[in-house]
Amino acid sequence: WVYSSIHGFNQAEIKEKLQAFPGGSIDLLKQDSGIAVLTINNPSRMNAFSGSMMLDLEERVSQLENWPEGKGIIVQGAAETFCSGSDLNAVRAISNQQDGMRMCMFMQNALTRLLRLPLISVALVEGRALGGGAELTTACDFRLMAAGSVIQFVHKHMGLVPGWGGAARLVRLVGSQNALKLLGGAVKVDPELGVDIGLVDGILEGHQKAEGAATLLQQAENWLGRYTKGPAPVIQAVKKVVLSGRELPLSEALRTEKDVFGMVWGAPANLEALASKSKHK
Numbered sequence: 001w002v003y004s005s006i007h008g009f010n011q012a013e014i015k016e017k018l019q020a021f022p023g024g025s026i027d028l029l030k031q032d033s034g035i036a037v038l039t040i041n042n043p044s045r046m047n048a049f050s051g052s053m054m055l056d057l058e059e060r061v062s063q064l065e066n067w068p069e070g071k072g073i074i075v076q077g078a079a080e081t082f083c084s085g086s087d088l089n090a091v092r093a094i095s096n097q098q099d100g101m102r103m104c105m106f107m108q109n110a111l112t113r114l115l116r117l118p119l120i121s122v123a124l125v126e127g128r129a130l131g132g133g134a135e136l137t138t139a140c141d142f143r144l145m146a147a148g149s150v151i152q153f154v155h156k157h158m159g160l161v162p163g164w165g166g167a168a169r170l171v172r173l174v175g176s177q178n179a180l181k182l183l184g185g186a187v188k189v190d191p192e193l194g195v196d197i198g199l200v201d202g203i204l205e206g207h208q209k210a211e212g213a214a215t216l217l218q219q220a221e222n223w224l225g226r227y228t229k230g231p232a233p234v235i236q237a238v239k240k241v242v243l244s245g246r247e248l249p250l251s252e253a254l255r256t257e258k259d260v261f262g263m264v265w266g267a268p269a270n271l272e273a274l275a276s277k278s279k280h281k
């Protein structure tokens with residue numbers, strides 16, 4: 001949690017405000033494979049985030065925090081587009097500074113918790129990821145883009161800067177020079193540019209072209225599957241040590257790594273591997 005009552009953040013107050021802007025949903029499908037699919041679902045508004053969807057997101061993240069069998073998560077948009085940011089109708093209605101900052105704190109909390117899940121996360125970008133939608137992609141460990149799709153931090157055109165944590169995360173992903181260019185120019189990032197600057201980890205083929213070809217979701221599941229093979233406690237431990245390395249000062253990260261190591265040392269997967277005398281050829 002980035003913000004709590006000690007930062008003057010009143011979660012109940014903003015939740016009540018957000019509830020007044022309904023529409024759409026955030027759908028969660030937990031699969032036996034240990035890979036969940038989180039779908040941003042508000043197609044009539046290009047999957048823009050209504051107030052109730054922000055609340056939904058927080059609820060889904062809570063469910064994922066308590067999923068011992070989980071290993072990975074794919075975040076996608078419904079109806080062949082990713083997400084067009086916050087619902088502009090809600091934005092207009094809460095355009096006063098205090099409410100804007102409360103909404104921003106609520107979304108920073110939710111997206112930080114999403115990024116810190118003990119699951120390897122992938123944003124599957126098809127169509128457009130605009131504004132808050134672009135910020136959401138940075139709250140995942142990886143980004144895959146379908147051919148023809150676009151990630152665009154359009155905030156400057158709205159007289160804004162990112163507020164859902166997207167700028168801070170973007171700098172860590174692509175460096176401050178590239179982040180300045182993307183935000184200052186509201187640059188349309190296509191898959192090739194995304195790969196070039198290190199924002200994007202893979203380009204997926206448009207599935208509609210060839211009959212019987214894998215859907216984008218199947219392609220993303222295959223891609224993620226390379227990193228989630230194995231027992232859930234081990235994959236979750238992998239994510240935890242990388243997360244602490246990414247977020248904490250070195251000494252603290254080392255101590256966390258020691259604690260996580262202690263959880264897998266002598267645990268069933270470790271004992272099984274020792275008993276099988278596995279070779280890594």
Ligand SMILES: CCC(=O)SCCNC(=O)CCNC(=O)[C@H](O)C(C)(C)COP(=O)(O)OP(=O)(O)OC[C@H]1O[C@@H](n2cnc3c(N)ncnc32)[C@H](O)[C@@H]1OP(=O)(O)O
Nearest residue numbers: 044045046048084085086087088089130131132133154158
């Ligand atoms: C955190 C900061 C933020 O996120 S600020 C919000 C940033 N996002 C935006 O400004 C997106 C504005 N919308 C657009 O640029 C276009 O609608 C885009 C997404 C490019 C789609 O264009 P196009 O394919 O021509 O479709 P369209 O404009 O007819 O849209 C279909 C319906 O969806 C709606 N829509 C779209 N985006 C939003 C949004 N963010 N909030 C609320 N509604 C949105 C459009 O208004 C349109 O609705 P309708 O069919 O006119 O009723």
